[in-house]
Amino acid sequence: MKITFWLLDLNYEKKADQPEIRLWGISSSGERILIIDRNLPSYFYAVVNEDTEPTKLLEEIRNGDFPSVKKVEVVERKFFGKPVKAVKVYCGDPDVIAEYAKELRKFEGVKDCFEDDIRHAMRYLIDNNIQPCGWHEVEATETTDSPNIKVDKLYLAKATPKLVEKTETPKLRVLGFSTIYYSQEGSPKPERNPIVIISTATNCGDQEQFSADEDRKDKHVLEDFIDYVQQFDPDIIVGYSVNGQHWQYLQERCKESGLHLFVDRGQTEPRTSVYSHTSLTGRVNLDLADYVEEFQEIKVKTLENFADFLGVMKIENRTIIEDIDIAGYWNDKAKRETLKKFSLDNTCCIMGITEAVLGFAIQLSNLVGLPLDHVGTAAAGFRVEWFLIKKTHRIGELVPKRIDQPYRPYAGGLVLKPIPGLHDNIAALDFKSMYPNLMITYNLSPDTYVSPTESMPAGGVYETPEVGHKFRKEPPGFYKEVLTYLIKVRSEIRAKMKKLSPTSPEYRVLDSRQKAIKVITNATYGYAGWTGARWYVKPVAEAAAAYGRHTIQSAVQMAEKEELKVVYGDTDSIFLENDKQKVEKLEKDIMDKLKLEIAPDKVYTRIFFTEAKKRYAGLLQDGRLDIVGLEVVRGDWAGIAKTVQEKVLEIILKEQSQKKALEYVQQVIRELRQEHVPYSDLIIWKTLTKKAEEYEVNASHVEAAKMLKAKGWEMSVGDKIGYVIVTGTGRLYERVKPYVLATYDNVDLEYYVTKQIIPAAARILESFGITEEQLLAAKPNPKETKTLTDFFGSR
DNA sequence: GCGTTCAATGTACCT
DNA sequence: ACAGGTACATTGAACGCG
Numbered sequence: 128m129k130i131t132f133w134l135l136d137l138n139y140e141k142k143a144d145q146p147e148i149r150l151w152g153i154s155s156s157g158e159r160i161l162i163i164d165r166n167l168p169s170y171f172y173a174v175v176n177e178d179t180e181p182t183k184l185l186e187e188i189r190n191g192d193f194p195s196v197k198k199v200e201v202v203e204r205k206f207f208g209k210p211v212k213a214v215k216v217y218c219g220d221p222d223v224i225a226e227y228a229k230e231l232r233k234f235e236g237v238k239d240c241f242e243d244d245i246r247h248a249m250r251y252l253i254d255n256n257i258q259p260c261g262w263h264e265v266e267a268t269e270t271t272d273s274p275n276i277k278v279d280k281l282y283l284a285k286a287t288p289k290l291v292e293k294t295e296t297p298k299l300r301v302l303g304f305s306t307i308y309y310s311q312e313g314s315p316k317p318e319r320n321p322i323v324i325i326s327t328a329t330n331c332g333d334q335e336q337f338s339a340d341e342d343r344k345d346k347h348v349l350e351d352f353i354d355y356v357q358q359f360d361p362d363i364i365v366g367y368s369v370n371g372q373h374w375q376y377l378q379e380r381c382k383e384s385g386l387h388l389f390v391d392r393g394q395t396e397p398r399t400s401v402y403s404h405t406s407l408t409g410r411v412n413l414d415l416a417d418y419v420e421e422f423q424e425i426k427v428k429t430l431e432n433f434a435d436f437l438g439v440m441k442i443e444n445r446t447i448i449e450d451i452d453i454a455g456y457w458n459d460k461a462k463r464e465t466l467k468k469f470s471l472d473n474t475c476c477i478m479g480i481t482e483a484v485l486g487f488a489i490q491l492s493n494l495v496g497l498p499l500d501h502v503g504t505a506a507a508g509f510r511v512e513w514f515l516i517k518k519t520h521r522i523g524e525l526v527p528k529r530i531d532q533p534y535r536p537y538a539g540g541l542v543l544k545p546i547p548g549l550h551d552n553i554a555a556l557d558f559k560s561m562y563p564n565l566m567i568t569y570n571l572s573p574d575t576y577v578s579p580t581e582s583m584p585a586g587g588v589y590e591t592p593e594v595g596h597k598f599r600k601e602p603p604g605f606y607k608e609v610l611t612y613l614i615k616v617r618s619e620i621r622a623k624m625k626k627l628s629p630t631s632p633e634y635r636v637l638d639s640r641q642k643a644i645k646v647i648t649n650a651t652y653g654y655a656g657w658t659g660a661r662w663y664v665k666p667v668a669e670a671a672a673a674y675g676r677h678t679i680q681s682a683v684q685m686a687e688k689e690e691l692k693v694v695y696g697d698t699d700s701i702f703l704e705n706d707k708q709k710v711e712k713l714e715k716d717i718m719d720k721l722k723l724e725i726a727p728d729k730v731y732t733r734i735f736f737t738e739a740k741k742r743y744a745g746l747l748q749d750g751r752l753d754i755v756g757l758e759v760v761r762g763d764w765a766g767i768a769k770t771v772q773e774k775v776l777e778i779i780l781k782e783q784s785q786k787k788a789l790e791y792v793q794q795v796i797r798e799l800r801q802e803h804v805p806y807s808d809l810i811i812w813k814t815l816t817k818k819a820e821e822y823e824v825n826a827s828h829v830e831a832a833k834m835l836k837a838k839g840w841e842m843s844v845g846d847k848i849g850y851v852i853v854t855g856t857g858r859l860y861e862r863v864k865p866y867v868l869a870t871y872d873n874v875d876l877e878y879y880v881t882k883q884i885i886p887a888a889a890r891i892l893e894s895f896g897i898t899e900e901q902l903l904a905a906k907p908n909p910k911e912t913k914t915l916t917d918f919f920g921s922r
Numbered sequence: 923g924c925g926t927t928c929a930a931t932g933t934a935c936c937t
Numbered sequence: 938a939c940a941g942g943t944a945c946a947t948t949g950a951a952c953g954c955g
Contacts, residue, residue, distance in 0.1 A: 426934095507939050509938080537940090539937095539940065540936090540937065540940090542943070649940095651939085652939080652940065655940085656939075659938050659939085668939095697943095698937045698941095739945090740936090741943055741944070755936070756943085760935075761933090763946095813932090822931085823932090824930080824932080824949070825947090826932070827947085828933090858947085858949095859948090886945095
C-alpha cells in the first residue's frame with residue numbers, strides 16, 4: 128500500500144546482521160508510524176592516481192580481503208571542481224566502510240578515499256533526496272512484528288520513499304518539561320541530590336507536576352514522569368539545556384533507583400549523539416537553549432530572559448528563584464508552593480518559546496537537511512556544510528574530508544572613520560547580501576578557483592582586485608547555485624512578512640526566521656574562510672572581502688561625485704545625507720555600475736558619532752533610538768550605566784540640551800549615592816571563556832567564578848558570571864563578589880559612579896565639551912535640582 | 923618605593 | 938567549531954624618579 132508521511136526522525140540500526148534505516152513519521156491520516164527501509168546506499172570512493180589504470184584497481188579490490196564488498200565500478204567525479212576518476216566501492220555492511228577505506232588508502236594507485244565519513248542515516252537522506260520535516264510517499268507493507276516499538280502502525284518499505292510537494296506541518300504533540308533538583312549547597316549532583324519537582328505541559332493544554340512531597344522518593348517522581356510521557360506519547364519533547372544536562376541528570380537518577388529512563392518510542396534510554404545532542408528514538412528532543420543563540424539582544428541566556436524577550440512571560444510578573452535559594456524554598460513548607468509555581472512557570476516559558484521557535488526550527492531542519500533534533504545543536508558552519516553536501520551530491524562533487532588546516536588570516540571588510548558629532552537627516556544605505564551577491568556575480572566558489580599554477584580556462588576568469596585571485600567564469604560554481612536559492616527563499620519570507628503587522632507574533636517568528644536564513648546565507652562567506660570547513664578555500668573568502676572593499680570604496684566615490692556627504696560606513700553600508708533625489712539616483716547608478724543592489728536600510732532624523740568606529744546612536748523617524756555598539760547595548764556594563772547613557776542619548780538626540788543631560792547624570796549619581804538604585808542595576812555580567820586556572824591575568828569575573836566554585840557551584844566555560852564591585856582596597860579583581868553572595872551594604876557605590884556611570888555618560892557628552900570632572904563635580908543643593916521623576920515623569 | 927606608561931589580555935560588539 | 942575589524946577596561950611589567 129502507499130503511505131504518505133511526514134518525516135519526524137530517523138535512525139540507523141542493525142538487527143541480526145540486517146542493516147536498516149528506521150523512518151519515524153506521521154502519516155497523512157495522523158497516525159504515528161515507523162517505516163523500516165532495508166535498502167540503503169552503502170559505499171565510499173577510492174580516487175585513483177592520474178597515472179593508474181582504474182580497472183586494474185577494480186581487480187585488486189575484488190581479489191583483496193574485502194568480504195563485504197558487493198560491487199565495484201569506475202566512476203567520474205569531481206573534486207574541488209576538477210574531474211577525477213574513482214572506484215565506487217559498494218559494501219553490503221555499512222559498518223565496514225571506514226575500515227575498508229582505511230585499508231584501501233594504503234593501496235598503490237589509490238590517491239585517497241572519500242565519503243567513508245558520512246553517517247549512514249545522512250547517506251540515506253542525501254542519496255534518496257529525503258527531507259527531514261518533509262512529506263514523502265512510500266510503497267510499503269504493514270507488518271506486526273514490533274517488539275518494543277510504540278507506534279500506531281509499522282511498515283516495511285518496498286521501495287525508496289519519494290519526496291512529495293506539501294508544505295503544511297502535521298499537528299504535532301509537544302510536551303515540555305523542566306526540573307528542580309535539591310541541593311543544600313552548590314550545584315546539584317545526580318549521585319547525591321534528588322529531583323524534587325518535574326513540571327510538564329503539553330500543547331493540548333495539560334499541565335502536570337510530579338513532586339517529592341510527603342517524603343516521596345524521586346524514584347516515584349521519575350516513574351510518574353516516565354508513565355506520563357508514555358501515556359501522552361509526544362512527538363517532540365522540549366526543554367531548556369536538556370542536551371548534556373537534564374537528560375543526563377534524569378538518567379543518572381533513574382540508574383540510582385534501578386529505573387530505566389524509557390521516554391522514547393523504542394524502549395531505549397536517551398543517547399548522546401552527533402554534535403553532542405541527546406537523541407530519543409522515534410521522538411524529537413528539542414533543546415531551546417540551542418535557539419537562544421539566534422537572539423543577540425538576550426545577553427544572559429537564561430530561560431527566564433528568553434521568555435521575557437519573546438513576551439512569553441515577563442520577568443516583572445513573576446518570582447525568579449535563584450539556584451542558590453532553591454533548597455531554602457523547598458525546605459520551607461510555606462515557600463514550597465512558590466517554588467512549585469516557579470517550576471511550572473518555567474515549563475510554561477518552555478511551551479511559549481516553543482511556539483515562537485518551533486516553526487523556525489522545522490524550516491531550518493527542512494532547508495539544511497539535518498534532522499530536527501540535530502539541527503539546533505549543529506553550529507552554523509555545519510548547517511552550511513550539510514546544505515552544501517546535499518547540493519554537491521547532485522553534481523558529482525566528492526565531499527572532501529575534514530582536515531586540520533593551518534590558520535592564515537586575511538583582510539576583511541573596510542570600515543570608514545565617522546565624522547564625529549551630530550548630523551541631521553542621514554540615510555543608511557545597505558548593500559543587500561553583499562558577500563553572497565559578490566560570490567554569485569564573480570562566481571567565487573571552491574570549485575571555480577584557479578590557482579596561480581593552473582592554465583587559463585577557456586571561458587576566461589574573474590580576477591580579484593587587490594589580492595589577484597582568479598575564478599573561472601564558466602561553468603557556475605556550486606556556491607552560486609546554493610546562494611541564489613537561499614536568497615530566493617529569504618525574499619519570499621520577507622514578502623510574506625509585508626502582509627503582517629510588525630507587532631504580531633507571526634511576524635516576529637518570520638522575522639527571526641529570515642534573520643536566520645540571512646545568517647546562514649552570510650555564513651557561506653565565513654564558511655569559505657573557516658579552516659574547519661571541508662571546502663575550506665581561503666582565496667574564496669579573501670576574494671569576497673576584497674570585492675567588498677572595492678565595492679564600498681566605489682560607492683563612496685560615486686556618492687561624493689553626487690555631492691552627497693558620507694559620514695560613515697562599515698563593510699556593506701554607507702551613511703550619507705538624505706537628499707532624496709540624489710540618493711535615488713545614486714542607488715540606480717550603483718546598480719548599473721556595480722551590479723549590486725543598494726537600498727536605504729534606515730533613515731535617521733538625527734545621528735550621533737564619537738571618534739570611534741562601530742559605535743553610534745541615531746534617532747529614527749518613528750522616534751525610536753537606534754543604538755549601536757555603545758555601552759547601552761553591551762552586556763558587560765552595569766544596568767545603571769546603560770540606563771544613564773540611553774537617557775543622555777535621548778536628551779541629546781531629541782532635545783539637544785547638553786545642560787539637561789548634564790543635570791540628569793548628576794541627579795542619577797546623587798540617587799545612587801542615596802542607595803536608591805536597585806541592586807540588580809549594579810550587576811556586571813561577563814562570560815567565562817576558559818577554565819579559571821587558564822587565565823594569564825587576574826580578572827574580576829574569574830575571581831567571582833572562583834568564589835562560587837569554592838562554595839560548590841560548578842563553573843563551566845561559557846557561563847555568564849554576574850558580579851558586583853564591593854568596598855575594599857587593592858586591584859579591582861580583589862574587590863569583586865558574585866552578586867548572589869553580596870549585599871547592597873558591601874557595594875562600592877563610588878566605583879559605579881566613577882567607572883560605570885561617568886565613563887558611559889562622558890562617552891557621549893565629551894563630544895559637547897562636558898568633561899568627566901564636570902559630571903562628577905557640581906553638587907548643587909538637592910532642593911534646587913530636579914529629581915529623576917521630573918525628568919521622565921512617574922510611571 | 924611609588925606613580926606613570928604602555929603593550930598585552932580579555933570581552934563584547936559590528937557587519 | 939562561520940569571517941575579520943574594532944573599542945575599551947584592566948592588568949602587570951617596564952620605566953622614571955633621588
